Amino acid sequence: MTVPREPVVLVHGLWLTGSAMGYVAWRLRRGGFRPHSYSYHSVRRSLRENAEALRAFSDKIPGDTVHFVGHSLGGVIIQAMLAYCPPPRAGRVVTLCAPHRGNRAAEQLARQRWGRRMLGASLADLLDGGAPPCDLSTRELGVIRGDRSFGTGRLFTRLEGPNDGVVLLSEAELPGAADSLTLHASHSGILLSREAAANIDHFLRFGRFIQP
Numbered sequence: 001m002t003v004p005r006e007p008v009v010l011v012h013g014l015w016l017t018g019s020a021m022g023y024v025a026w027r028l029r030r031g032g033f034r035p036h037s038y039s040y041h042s043v044r045r046s047l048r049e050n051a052e053a054l055r056a057f058s059d060k061i062p063g064d065t066v067h068f069v070g071h072s073l074g075g076v077i078i079q080a081m082l083a084y085c086p087p088p089r090a091g092r093v094v095t096l097c098a099p100h101r102g103n104r105a106a107e108q109l110a111r112q113r114w115g116r117r118m119l120g121a122s123l124a125d126l127l128d129g130g131a132p133p134c135d136l137s138t139r140e141l142g143v144i145r146g147d148r149s150f151g152t153g154r155l156f157t158r159l160e161g162p163n164d165g166v167v168l169l170s171e172a173e174l175p176g177a178a179d180s181l182t183l184h185a186s187h188s189g190i191l192l193s194r195e196a197a198a199n200i201d202h203f204l205r206f207g208r209f210i211q212p
Contacts, residue, residue: 007063141174
């Protein structure tokens with residue numbers, strides 16, 4: 001009997017498209033999952049609008065279980081979905097370098113009018129009020145962070161403390177997470193990290209990352 005392939009919704013970050021998650025999708029497909037790349041308007045829509053659109057997208061996917069993986073702003077949108085309109089079906093969540101607790105580099109860029117326009121409505125919501133708290137008591141969520149300081153965030157501010165070049169490790173923390181992992185990867189480079197992909201696969205299966 002064929003074992004059903006559990007679906008995984010992949011949510012990209014700011015200014016990107018679903019193709020940015022291509023390597024992660026390939027690794028998950030090889031592992032027996034069924035990835036679905038979700039593309040959204042990272043600049044034009046508010047955080048809540050994108051959260052509700054993500055929920056609507058996932059509702060159309062058949063199966064008893066639906067997992068979610070989000071990079072950067074994509075992880076925050078998943079967090080907002082769990083707060084505003086949590087899906088009724090079971091499923092685990094992994095976020096990659098997501099600024100759950102705000103982002104200093106974006107705050108500096110947003111001080112310029114052109115910078116705030118570049119960041120868009122969803123990130124403006126994050127900076128203005130933060131991502132809404134979500135209940136993780138019934139859903140396992142794993143946080144993967146990077147500590148290789150190479151990225152555009154360093155162009156706008158001095159990142160004091162370990163960071164991935166855009167997001168500080170402290171900004172990527174999320175209270176209530178089932179597990180967390182720090183890899184030597186940059187903010188964008190983590191999307192091509194074999195170690196990150198292996199740990200995503202492991203967490204979606206077991207609710208914990210690979211032990212060192």
